[in-house]
Amino acid sequence: MKIVTISRQFGSGGRELGKRLADELGFDYYDREIITSIAQAQGMDEGYVEKALEDHAWQHIPLTYGRSFASGAVMQSTQTSLLVEQKRVLDGIAKAGKDCVIVGRDADVLLADQKPFSIFVCASMDAKVRRCMERAAEGENLTRKAMEQNIRRIDKARARSREMISDAKWGQGGSYNMTVNTTGWEIKDLTGAVADFVRRWYARDGKA
Numbered sequence: 001m002k003i004v005t006i007s008r009q010f011g012s013g014g015r016e017l018g019k020r021l022a023d024e025l026g027f028d029y030y031d032r033e034i035i036t037s038i039a040q041a042q043g044m045d046e047g048y049v050e051k052a053l054e055d056h057a058w059q060h061i062p063l064t065y066g067r068s069f070a071s072g073a074v075m076q077s078t079q080t081s082l083l084v085e086q087k088r089v090l091d092g093i094a095k096a097g098k099d100c101v102i103v104g105r106d107a108d109v110l111l112a113d114q115k116p117f118s119i120f121v122c123a124s125m126d127a128k129v130r131r132c133m134e135r136a137a138e139g140e141n142l143t144r145k146a147m148e149q150n151i152r153r154i155d156k157a158r159a160r161s162r163e164m165i166s167d168a169k170w171g172q173g174g175s176y177n178m179t180v181n182t183t184g185w186e187i188k189d190l191t192g193a194v195a196d197f198v199r200r201w202y203a204r205d206g207k208a
Helices: 014-025 032-042 046-054 078-096 125-134 144-163 187-204
Strands: 003-008 028-030 100-103 117-122 178-181
Touching: 003 014, 014 028, 014 100, 014 117, 014 187, 032 078, 078 100, 117 187, 125 144, 178 187
Parallel strands: 003 100, 003 117, 028 100, 117 178
Antiparallel strands: none
């Protein structure tokens, strides 16, 4: 089984790269499906689940990794239930034994025992702002300054989230198998090169 995980700066195109990469490699693709599964299992609204998990819930919960989440009052919290369910969903994906690409959800850390090929996707602030503004929902008239503040806030939250469950720093090259800077590139033009590297990496490890 081959698992590719995508961590990304907000607005860098990591989600698009993940989807295109899955198509190129013929792998299953997981992104929103994880949120949907968690929401269904917990009987909650998907929007609420996504916000709770993105809202750096990890930072409030000490972890004993590989065993369980900390006990006590914290175990009763809604966020803890969502995090436990997230880990369960990711473990279920891994146990299915099918090659896949997983976007976000700290999957490279949570599935570290599966030795995934981990990718970090980044871009310059100008490129991220431009991408976000081009893809903004109708009526979402954020100024460039507001968009930049939003990007920084989300990236900061992602970094804090990772730091609570791993010594590997979010966005630091040594924490990933590959870093992709999408600045100045169309994602579709990068996909083939990334896919080729993934194939070579697994071939080297005898998993081709």
